[in-house]
Amino acid sequence: MDSSSILVIDDELHIRQFLRAAFEFEGFAVQEASDAEEGIRSATLKPPDLIILDLGLPDRDGSSVIQRLRSWSNIPIIVLTVRSREREKVRLLELGADDYVVKPFGIGELIARVRAALRPRAVTPLGDPVVRVGRLEINLATRAGTFDGKRLVLGPKEYLVLQILAQHAGRVVTRQQIMKQVWGGSHLDDTHYLRIVVRNLRKKIEVDPTRPRILLTELGVGYRLGT
């Protein structure tokens, strides 16, 4: 059971109702807001541990809500979006959203995203530096990884990519975010290198590299480590 609090910002009453029921079953405390203004006010007065933001709000554009929230807080934000808007998803993630779920969704998927987003983002001296996804283990402190108990031999770029994904385990990371950290700002559009590194990584950390279960692709957006 989890005691974190979640703020749901959605104009559809029925969606808020089933989300409240679902999160309360999981032990979360739930706050609701039916438009952007109310949501921002609510987040300011009583900051939640996570915000679920529907992009189809009547009073404000989703990206401006994210910008407003990010101007003073880094509470994880999960956006509810509709399909076939990959460019918009990327933009929202760049603006600071942590993840997205495509409507209509099963609640299991959303809860998995929420749990991944609530995990601590940085390695703290007190926290566990080891990230485990299936048979893969990455120790962020010693910068070493094992697969099936065997030590992984990774190139420097391969390790960096894997490390970024492990730090965000279960959460989507856009290609641009990875490119910026691994290759620096000048090669943001050359995502081809990233694709090759990913292909090489999959040969080392997947049982079947052509049917990945650990290093997953989010088409048009980026990558996600496990779920």
Next chain:
Amino acid sequence: MRHDPDQDGRTSLRQRLRNSLWPVLKSLVLVGVTTIGLLILDQFFALRHVTLVYLVPVVIAATKLGIVPAVIAAIAGGGASAFFFYPPIYSFLVQDPQHLIELPLFVFVAIVTGHLATNLKRQADLARRRETEVQDLYAFSRQLAAAHTANDIYTAIRQHLTSMIGRRTILFETAPRGGVGATLSNEERVPERVKRETEAVIGRRKDSRSDSVVDDGEGHLWLVRPVAGKAEDFGVLAIDLGQQAGAKADAIRQRVDTVLDDATTTLEHLDLGQAISEARVRSETEALRDALIGSVSHQLRTPLVSILGAATVISRAPGNSSDPRLASLADILRDEVDRLNSDVQDLLDAALISSKGVRLESEWVEPADIVNTAIDRRQRLLAGHRVALDIPSELPFIYVDPILLEQALGQIVDNAAKYSQPGSAIQVAVRSDSTSVILSVKDEGFGLVGEESTRLWERFFRGERHASNVSGSGLGLWIAKAFVTANGGEIEAFSEGAGRGTIVSIRLPASEAPKPDLMVGDDG
């Protein structure tokens, strides 16, 4: 640029004089050249019957320059023979009685030959022009047959008239609710005065002859007239006459009349008026249908989010999850919502494709990612089938829109699952050769029979065998084809017949991916 009628008159007189004198001069030059050639030859051989040689310039003049220069060449040739070659030389007198007969005979033969040659030339020209006209007409009727909207038809008429009249032509269609709309290519614009005149001409259309000439204010004269003077409404034409005035413009006007009379007959013969109004109705109906589909589907999708969400919450709720009957009811709810959602999504996609076309956001993509995403997103649908993936590890990257391609492949996988027995196998394979990457989906399902294999890709087509027992919108494969084609690919289906399964394959162009020079020395 200003027009001075006097100067124009003088120019055209001088020009006309030049136009008729020039060929005569040329024919005389031909005779002169022949004479010089003969004189040189005469130095070495004693030439007899030189007159015959003068047939050469006559025939050339007849075919290239016309009958008058040919006759002049014949007379000049006769004269030159008498003067240079028949004794007494350097005099037009002729002593030999034989030569006396020969010369008039030559002139006679030359004129007849010239006349024949001119006729032949004219007929050849005529035949060639007819051929071009027939080709134009053929292209025109082909364009009409392919025309889908009134706009397509107007574009075809305009191109046809432009090529027949040989001048820049703008066709204004008379809009259903009055006013005019021009059928233009992008770089063209209509001068304001011409547009005003066009509207005026439409107002006067009931008159028998309502054409007029208008100056566009930039030195060009335009002829504005209805395409057809009769009841049929084909619109109004504006023809750029250029900077001509007076007689020349009248000539063009006459030619336009002739061409348009022909063209109108053709247009009436093709029942174009009917076609135009049908196309108008059709495009308005389609626009309406797409708008309706768009708004209805949006309205349908909003409650689906709550239904699916609530259903999955119920199935996970503490008291319920232990009861298998409730869990299976929740599964039913979930499956039906998924199905409804995918039908609604198809309607939205189809409406979007027909109203806005397919917009690509291409990038380099790992082909395996597309297959895996398509399969993973359909786990529930495919749960009853044995799914096998066959993906080689070293595939070339492809430059496509990954989202659209995943949807196209997904539609095919959906169909494989829907039109086959539970428990049967579905194999998704990727292959590559030097020019392409091929994604294929093979099922052991109901196969394709009769018109199914040919009409499979049509919008709203559903096979009669399945219409009653398998749900679907009839849009899936149409969407798949639109997406694949937009990505430069080809899609085809093959089946050995009823109950023998189907293979659908998507062939995508493989091109050279950029070389990753950034990698060098990093990861080896």
